[in-house]
Amino acid sequence: MRRMLLTLLTVTFPAYALEAPPLQPLQVAELGDFELESGETLLDARLAYRTAGTLDAQKSNAILFPTWFTGTSEDLFTTGAVSAVDTSKFFLATVDAFGNGVSSSPSNSVRQKGDAFPRIGIGDMVKAQHRLVTQVLGIERLHAVMGISMGGMQAFEWLTAYPTLMKKAVPIVGSPRLGSYDLLLWRTELEAIELARKGGDIESAAPVVGMVSALALQTPEFHARATPRESLAKLVEGAKAGAMESMYDQRTQLQAMIGHDVSRSFGGSMARAAAAVEAEVLNVVGLTDHMVTPGPAIEFAELLGQGSVALENDCGHLLFDCDGERVQKAIRLFLER
Amino acid sequence: MRRMLLTLLTVTFPAYALEAPPLQPLQVAELGDFELESGETLLDARLAYRTAGTLDAQKSNAILFPTWFTGTSEDLFTTGAVSAVDTSKFFLATVDAFGNGVSSSPSNSVRQKGDAFPRIGIGDMVKAQHRLVTQVLGIERLHAVMGISMGGMQAFEWLTAYPTLMKKAVPIVGSPRLGSYDLLLWRTELEAIELARKGGDIESAAPVVGMVSALALQTPEFHARATPRESLAKLVEGAKAGAMESMYDQRTQLQAMIGHDVSRSFGGSMARAAAAVEAEVLNVVGLTDHMVTPGPAIEFAELLGQGSVALENDCGHLLFDCDGERVQKAIRLFLER
Numbered sequence: 001m002r003r004m005l006l007t008l009l010t011v012t013f014p015a016y017a018l019e020a021p022p023l024q025p026l027q028v029a030e031l032g033d034f035e036l037e038s039g040e041t042l043l044d045a046r047l048a049y050r051t052a053g054t055l056d057a058q059k060s061n062a063i064l065f066p067t068w069f070t071g072t073s074e075d076l077f078t079t080g081a082v083s084a085v086d087t088s089k090f091f092l093a094t095v096d097a098f099g100n101g102v103s104s105s106p107s108n109s110v111r112q113k114g115d116a117f118p119r120i121g122i123g124d125m126v127k128a129q130h131r132l133v134t135q136v137l138g139i140e141r142l143h144a145v146m147g148i149s150m151g152g153m154q155a156f157e158w159l160t161a162y163p164t165l166m167k168k169a170v171p172i173v174g175s176p177r178l179g180s181y182d183l184l185l186w187r188t189e190l191e192a193i194e195l196a197r198k199g200g201d202i203e204s205a206a207p208v209v210g211m212v213s214a215l216a217l218q219t220p221e222f223h224a225r226a227t228p229r230e231s232l233a234k235l236v237e238g239a240k241a242g243a244m245e246s247m248y249d250q251r252t253q254l255q256a257m258i259g260h261d262v263s264r265s266f267g268g269s270m271a272r273a274a275a276a277v278e279a280e281v282l283n284v285v286g287l288t289d290h291m292v293t294p295g296p297a298i299e300f301a302e303l304l305g306q307g308s309v310a311l312e313n314d315c316g317h318l319l320f321d322c323d324g325e326r327v328q329k330a331i332r333l334f335l336e337r
Numbered sequence: 338m339r340r341m342l343l344t345l346l347t348v349t350f351p352a353y354a355l356e357a358p359p360l361q362p363l364q365v366a367e368l369g370d371f372e373l374e375s376g377e378t379l380l381d382a383r384l385a386y387r388t389a390g391t392l393d394a395q396k397s398n399a400i401l402f403p404t405w406f407t408g409t410s411e412d413l414f415t416t417g418a419v420s421a422v423d424t425s426k427f428f429l430a431t432v433d434a435f436g437n438g439v440s441s442s443p444s445n446s447v448r449q450k451g452d453a454f455p456r457i458g459i460g461d462m463v464k465a466q467h468r469l470v471t472q473v474l475g476i477e478r479l480h481a482v483m484g485i486s487m488g489g490m491q492a493f494e495w496l497t498a499y500p501t502l503m504k505k506a507v508p509i510v511g512s513p514r515l516g517s518y519d520l521l522l523w524r525t526e527l528e529a530i531e532l533a534r535k536g537g538d539i540e541s542a543a544p545v546v547g548m549v550s551a552l553a554l555q556t557p558e559f560h561a562r563a564t565p566r567e568s569l570a571k572l573v574e575g576a577k578a579g580a581m582e583s584m585y586d587q588r589t590q591l592q593a594m595i596g597h598d599v600s601r602s603f604g605g606s607m608a609r610a611a612a613a614v615e616a617e618v619l620n621v622v623g624l625t626d627h628m629v630t631p632g633p634a635i636e637f638a639e640l641l642g643q644g645s646v647a648l649e650n651d652c653g654h655l656l657f658d659c660d661g662e663r664v665q666k667a668i669r670l671f672l673e674r
Contacts, residue, residue: 179557179561181561183566184560187548188549195542211521220516223516223630224517
């Protein structure tokens with residue numbers, strides 16, 4: 001279980017303020033051969049998910065919660081990330097994004113292993129989730145889509161690709177399209193993976209890739225405050241162990257984030273993309289986030305004619321570390337009001 | 338000339354406000370076999386330097402200016418970095434730090450090439466400079482030692498290793514010992530170099546190493562403001578080309594910075610190290626510096642019973658980009674008062 005956010009979240013996160021439902025069993029939807037935006041086909045597509053709570057008779061209380069970069073639906077439960085959803089009221093469906101090693105991924109594909117795995121976009125992840133929601137779960141309209149980090153990117157994609165399919169959306173440290181710094185960050189990881197691949201062992205990139213992520217996950221100010229020099233070895237070991245188990249999987253999700261852009265179906269216009277949105281949106285960002293820099297999400301919210309919950313603390317991308325209780329309560333209120 | 342700071346400085350720096358002297362010819366001091374702190378010997382040690390201005394009759398107006406990480410004495414002139422020194426008044430001696438590819442380095446050593454090159458410390462760089470100053474130039478006491486980044490680290494080392502040898506010191510974005518974030522950053526570069534070395538081509542690490550440096554050189558807020566997505570390719574190309582020409586040289590200087598600690602001769606006590614200082618110090622730091630985080634330098638200045646010139650802008654380690662004129666004028670006043 002060498003997953004960056006899980007590792008670092010479990011090391012650094014305080015218990016979430018609100019109680020999280022226990023881990024639920026893994027279910028898998030077989031989507032068959034799945035046509036991708038690129039024109040390629042993902043063969044034998046499998047989408048894994050875990051649900052909690054009960055779907056009401058009108059099927060009106062479902063909340064979809066896709067995974068973050070490198071994360072799994074299991075992580076969403078075990079880290080307590082789903083605790084912002086009250087499962088006594090809502091039916092929660094967490095979904096493993098393609099490329100995470102649980103849903104279809106280079107590491108687990110039978111017919112398209114490793115380098116043979118096709119390029120996946122955030123739009124493909126969301127299109128598959130749409131199939132799950134409408135065809136497998138039989139839900140016509142979601143109460144909400146929410147997600148953290150790459151999950152927040154998927155929430156923005158849902159908002160613009162299926163505007164009538166949800167009442168609300170909560171992108172948390174997400175983005176409608178990555179900023180320049182984020183792109184430099186992820187391209188650095190891709191470059192390290194390519195270096196290792198050329199050296200004959202793609203998996204040997206994992207320590208460097210994990211360390212690059214750790215550089216951006218929290219702010220330098222956080223480390224000046226909370227990481228004494230004596231803890232450096234522990235920090236480095238945690239960082240090295242923080243990348244995914246498969247560098248092919250890591251590469252797949254990196255490429256998906258790098259290519260992410262909700263304006264692509266709107267002639268490159270964010271204003272037109274925003275004009276398509278019908279749901280209510282609670283946009284949560286960290287002003288000191290160096291992993292998913294907040295500018296694009298803040299500007300998109302403004303194009304929706306609304307503000308953002310913008311946290312200013314030194315926790316960076318892991319803003320729940322500093323302001324978890326406050327944010328979770330705001331999200332519960334938004335979902336339930 | 339693939340040197341990070343030079344590349345990025347020349348791309349991004351506005352002209353220095355004050356006029357810089359033209360590039361001066363390279364001189365080389367042969368120091369013979371040079372005993373290192375580690376107990377190893379650097380064979381046929383060569384220390385390169387360039388001077389400007391005229392040494393006065395009392396030899397009282399000399400300012401020593403060692404190079405930054407990856408930089409050369411040529412860079413100090415061509416970037417205009419030396420323009421804070423008025424060479425109509427002062428005799429300026431810029432010195433190429435060991436490992437920079439000009440002074441003794443893994444890339445140019447005849448008898449200790451590549452992996453055979455011994456481990457060098459910041460203390461060794463400074464000890465060699467002390468030999469240059471006292472034995473080659475015949476100067477008993479410097480007017481000042483100043484330096485930027487790793488040059489600032491050398492200035493802190495001078496202050497504590499040879500407290501009576503200078504009247505003033507100006508460490509700029511330097512550090513008496515690196516903070517945790519800095520160590521994580523440099524260890525990430527070392528890890529990339531080691532990955533490439535294991536893959537059979539140490540030099541193939543350069544693009545990743547350059548990109549890691551670029552992540553920390555300026556703040557994410559700077560890139561959100563000044564790097565539009567359309568400029569990303571240029572940013573990435575500049576970053577990839579920003580590492581040193583020799584990854585052996587880069588590794589040597591990385592290891593020197595990682596091991597840097599002026600308290601090592603004072604039982605690990607920064608308070609005792611600071612108590613040894615006799616010179617006047619102008620400590621210049623960037624509060625948003627993610628490459629040499631400012632905490633240790635600020636705390637050291639406080640142990641000297643004084644404040645710091647602490648810039649708060651979004652330029653990070655390249656604080657001259659935002660506040661160059663202001664800082665240079667403050668330094669000139671300090672040197673001349």
